[in-house]
Amino acid sequence: MDNIKYFFNPQTVAVVGASSKPGKIGHECFKSMVRGNFRGNVYPINPSVQEVLGKKAYPSIEDVPEDIDLVIYALPAKDSIEIFNQFKKKSVKAVIIISGGFREFSENGVLLEEEILRIAKRDGFRIIGPNCVGVFDPYSGVDSLFQPYERLPRPKKGNIAVISQSGTFAVTFMDWASEENVGVSKVISIGNRSDVDEAELIHFLDNDPNTKVISLYVESFTNGRRLAESIRECGKPVIVFLASRTSYGARVAKSHTGRMASNYLIAKDVIENCGAFIAEDLQQFYDVSKSVSLLKxxxxxxxxxxxxxxxxxxxxxxxxxxxxxxxxxxxxxxxxxxxxxxxxxxxxxxxxxxxxxxxxxxxxxxxxxxxxxxxxxxxxxxxxxxxxxxxxxxxxxxxxxxxxxxxxxxxxxxxxxxxxxxxxxxxxxxxxxxxxxxxxxxxxxxxxxxxxxx
Amino acid sequence: MDNIKYFFNPQTVAVVGASSKPGKIGHECFKSMVRGNFRGNVYPINPSVQEVLGKKAYPSIEDVPEDIDLVIYALPAKDSIEIFNQFKKKSVKAVIIISGGFREFSENGVLLEEEILRIAKRDGFRIIGPNCVGVFDPYSGVDSLFQPYERLPRPKKGNIAVISQSGTFAVTFMDWASEENVGVSKVISIGNRSDVDEAELIHFLDNDPNTKVISLYVESFTNGRRLAESIRECGKPVIVFLASRTSYGARVAKSHTGRMASNYLIAKDVIENCGAFIAEDLQQFYDVSKSVSLLKxxxxxxxxxxxxxxxxxxxxxxxxxxxxxxxxxxxxxxxxxxxxxxxxxxxxxxxxxxxxxxxxxxxxxxxxxxxxxxxxxxxxxxxxxxxxxxxxxxxxxxxxxxxxxxxxxxxxxxxxxxxxxxxxxxxxxxxxxxxxxxxxxxxxxxxxxxxxxx
Incomplete structure (x- = not known):
């Protein structure tokens, strides 16, 4: 649990797969980190180039001259195990895996995902993702998103924490908030949710002084009871948008982030009883979050x-x-x-x-x-x-x-x-x-x- | 019925109450007429000034040197009877009454509205309004709206005809359409609907070569059966957004345009059975209209x-x-x-x-x-x-x-x-x-x- 804070407040960040080619996902993630107001060191990791955006590139994170708190991983899934095995030497605390190709993609992807999870448990670091856009925190300047500022202006500092199983919804929320001058405390896209999940994030955000309201998009459950408990115990307003109401939606959810959906009506009922507001669609999810954010x-x-x-x-x-x-x-x-x-x-x-x-x-x-x-x-x-x-x-x-x-x-x-x-x-x-x-x-x-x- | 066409295709237009002061409704209506691509003559009528926007002003429409097809009326309700009695001499065919202060306002307003209707029947001209923003037709350039172009860009020529009891919804539809590059054939705000009503407009638009789809916002009925018949007989798609589902909505409708609402469920059922699509809200009303407009x-x-x-x-x-x-x-x-x-x-x-x-x-x-x-x-x-x-x-x-x-x-x-x-x-x-x-x-x-x- 303690290491969760390193996703949002690291001292040092490495972007593994930071490409020098604009348009490449690894390039754009690195550019977002550089463009934000992050105060610590950000290292591009790439064995093929000397520098990325004017910053000296390192062949591997082992070559970086200091310990790394947060790794943003943007290389193919197949390379992950070898690279993840290097993290312990640099005392890595937290890893955001942007890349897909894991549980949602194939049988082999499931095995890969299980193996990196095992490494993470062994070596004591936490994972957000895989298959996500990761984290945006306007307070610390952490920004792992590969959407460039020209297409996705970033919202200002505010008090809404967004947790989304869908990177797309996280991006849309940010886009609307930015345009309408609504602030966020954190945006967290959790993708396949192999390690850090909503329940743990809700506990964390309940103690986050920057967060007043928690807005959660979820399309499937791994441990619904744990999620429900976390909402019940949370002292802050939680607004939930639930998808996969039908078997068709559930099937798409499965291929989207490799997770089976639960029965919608049961889930809705349970979560509502835990005190959350259930939004009917994305616009309402955004509008209600904004209102709770702004009002006394x-x-x-x-x-x-x-x-x-x-x-x-x-x-x-x-x-x-x-x-x-x-x-x-x-x-x-x-x-x-x-x-x-x-x-x-x-x-x-x-x-x-x-x-x-x-x-x-x-x-x-x-x-x-x-x-x-x-x-x-x-x-x-x-x-x-x-x-x-x-x-x-x-x-x-x-x-x-x-x-x-x-x-x-x-x-x-x-x-x-x-x-x-x-x-x-x-x-x-x-x-x-x-x-x-x-x-x-x-x-x-x-x-x-x-x-x-x- | 024949005179309906003069709302959309007049040769000459007079704006009664065309003020020379920006921000005054009579000024803005006149400016909209001048800014459009209307090819005929537009006369400002105002006894207190020499000119409006560089055009010679006339003290009354009787002083205009030619006949007038369409009058846009933007003076107080109390002045209407005297002025309307002048229309016959200029062979006026159609009058858009922007001004409020009629049926929706007071007992006296009801009497005024009945009297101008009597004059119109006697002298053979038709009325749209009162208490409306009137007509926008990008084909002919008729534009009686008092919303300036800087705040409300006008949509391009297209095939959606909008009929709205609410001027606000007409304006919103135009704003969204303009921003999204969706075209309209006509936008008609009918306000209190003292003379020309939806049924007559639907018949007219059914024969309008520029119109492919008819989009209707209605919050109350005067002759529901006539409206239903017109939708049933119409060979074109009709999309309807109905308000006043509750007694509260009905009461607001009454004070809005001086008309009582009918039972929502009955109205919805009847109109749906006549082949219309019933939209749930304004955005859906717009989005469905747009789709039917664009697609084969x-x-x-x-x-x-x-x-x-x-x-x-x-x-x-x-x-x-x-x-x-x-x-x-x-x-x-x-x-x-x-x-x-x-x-x-x-x-x-x-x-x-x-x-x-x-x-x-x-x-x-x-x-x-x-x-x-x-x-x-x-x-x-x-x-x-x-x-x-x-x-x-x-x-x-x-x-x-x-x-x-x-x-x-x-x-x-x-x-x-x-x-x-x-x-x-x-x-x-x-x-x-x-x-x-x-x-x-x-x-x-x-x-x-x-x-x-x-």
Whole structure:
């Protein structure tokens, strides 16, 4: 267990298979390590070249002049046993195996995977992978991903820890988070999960001061009971996206990471009973994680909507009632307070419809009155950013005020709208292009608040 | 009915309330008309200024030196009756009322709306609105929207006609379509729907040579039977997103556009029985519309997936089986043909997992073999564009080939990934960030193909 920390906080890293050819996976992993803000030494290991990206290359890790905490392995599976046998001499504590060709690929791959696991146990190092993209930690600068920055911008420091059996989902989560200015504490792609598994990572992250919420994508189980226990014991919110609902999904999961899936409904039930939130799809998994990351605890269920284009509020009202939340029926007093600050054409009900003529001032006045009212627990803004006369700096104005009530924003559109999410998230206001995810995020935050996990 | 065409193909347009102040709704509507490629004359009507955007302003439409086909009305509701009484003298055929303050606002607004309707019937012109963003037609250049181009880029010419009771949803649809390079034939926001309604528009669009698919957002009904009949009689695919599932949604719908909602389940059932596809949310509404727009008819249900990051294929496999489609079990012959063209590390099953090492050539070889196989009807590519060594120009290479089988792409990520959708859509390959929408789009195209509507 102790060695787990070396995946995220090593002093020295070696990239075995660091190629000098751009586009090669070993090259890109090394480049990611170099481009991050990692403070320790990073050594390229490659017997065929003198240097990689200006750094002196070593023929093997035995040639490196100091001990190595973390090895990133990006050579073919067949070479692994010989190379892994060298790790003990360098006191290697942790190994990320990017390469595939193990359990998921062939009978021989299964044998290889078992053998390297035996070596790891014997020599006291831990393994993440094989068949994964590995680890991203914006705090320490560890970045084993072979996706170049130009295609996959990295998210900032934050408090979401992502554990994913699929490297693709880990990458997508990072891509969305980066674009929307949502931070992560760690992203961990575990691939075939031959050694370090979700349960162990959840225990570790429960004690990680940078992590507030744990987001887990899982498509198969090796030890479901252990995983369930780890979620139950975890003091932090855990959000789970489970795949392999059908036998078809299960079969694909098997060829994907060499692991058999379990019965979906049983797994879902067990994990939900352990206190996790189960997301229905990847976007909801991301959106709920983001919300729990940004918000403080609250338990009240009275929702007031404020809008400059009420169409989405019709859909939201359906979902709010279906999810067991309450639409505020504004009292005469609240209506009168709103009347005093809003233009005559505003329709004061729920939603408060400021109409397409709404200005930033109208929105802010309405939010202020609602935030000060005992009748309202949660404010949902459904904003058409594309409308004039809403000013370009509306979000900036909004972000300068601490309303002391949870605020959620729905806004759907392209680049102009999406850019507005950046400052909203900076101000701890989660923003959504999907209304259902907004409403289920409210529910998730309430549920975790009630459990005292947030 | 005949006058409907003047909303989309007028010779002359007057914008009543065209202000010279940027940010005013009347200014922005006029600017949109000027910025489009509309070939006829557009007159700003405003008694207080000499010109708007360099065009001579007229105090009233009676002062305009020629007849007016289409009026865009952007003044307060209270001024409407006096102004509408002038329309007959200029042989006005069609009026778009952007302004709110009618049925949705007050008792007096109801009376105003009834009165202008009476005038319209008497004087022989038609009304879209009030309380809407009106019409966008990229073929004629009619563009009454007050959302400026900087916030809402306009989609290109295409074949989707959008009819929306919510201006916000119309705007969102346009924003997404523009960003993803999906074209529209018309976007029609009908707001309070005091005169021209969905049923009449569906009949009109059924005969519109630019329209292939009709996408309808509706949150309430005035004459549900008439709407259902129009969908049943329509020879083109109709995709419907219905809101107001609950009494809360219905109440919001009432204050939104002054119309009572009907029972959701009955409405859904009736409309589905008339042959429409019912979308579950706005994103699915958009994604299915896009797919039907881009694709030719097909009915086979055998799906083969090809990927360089199989995680999403686990989720896709679940959905494919749940939606009644079939996962191809590749025959020995197909496996052997694939082996000949793919690298040794590819896992040949369904999905064909080319792994993170996949190149464009690997993908194209796999697609070619599957497209030539009788075993495969539909090809789903789950692509991690962020991965190297996949080349930057992969989509360009893919788009140069006509594989003669329907291809769907799943790819999730940020800007780099989204940019790749542009060329995919240019090549009639629909691309999705949501797997469920991909699978339901396959089903929708099959269903419309079976009905001979596509």
């Amino acid at each position: 605890n609250f338990v009240g269920k009275n929702v007031m909507m404020i809008t400059n284009g009420a169409g989405p509020c019709v859909v939201a009202a359906d979902l709010i009632s279906e999810y067991g939340l309450k639409m505020v029926e504004p009292s005469e007093k609240l209506v009168s307070l709103l009347r005093q600050v809003l233009p005559p054409y505003a329709i004061i009900s729920n939603p408060i419809d400021l109409t397409g003529s709404a200005t930033s001032k109208d929105f802010i006045n309405a939010v202020r009155v609602c935030a000060d009212s005992q009748e309202v627990d949660i404010i949902v803004l459904s904003i058409v950013f594309q409308d004039v006369p809403l000013e370009d700096d509306f979000v900036k104005q909004l972000s300068l005020i601490d309303f002391k009530k949870p605020i959620f924003v729905f806004a759907a559109g392209g680049q102009y709208t999406r850019e507005r999410f950046i400052l909203l998230h900076e101000s701890n206001i989660p923003a959504f292009q999907n209304i259902k995810n907004l409403v289920s995020s409210i529910n998730a935050v309430i549920a975790f608040s009630r459990k005292g996990k947030i | 008819n097909f009915v086979g249900k055998n799906v083969m997936m090809i990927t360089n990051g199989a995680g999403p294929c686990v989720v896709a496999a679940d959905l494919i089986s749940e939606y009644g489609l079939k996962m191809v079990e590749p025959s020995e012959k197909l496996v052997s043909l694939l082996r000949q063209v793919l690298p040794p590390y590819a896992i040949i099953s369904n999905p064909i997992d080319l792994t993170g090492s996949a190149t464009s050539k690997d993908f194209i070889n796999a697609v070619r073999v599957c497209a030539d196989s009788q075993e495969v009807d539909i090809i789903v590519l789950s692509i991690v564009f962020q991965d190297v060594p996949l080349e930057d120009d992969f989509v360009k290479q893919l788009s140069l080939i006509d594989f003669k089988k329907p291809i769907f792409v799943f790819a999730a990520g940020g800007q780099y990934t989204r940019e790749r959708f542009i060329l995919l859509h240019e090549s009639n390959i629909p691309a999705f960030q949501n797997i469920k929408n991909l699978v339901s789009s396959i089903n929708a195209v099959i269903a419309f193909s079976r009905k001979g509507k596509i």
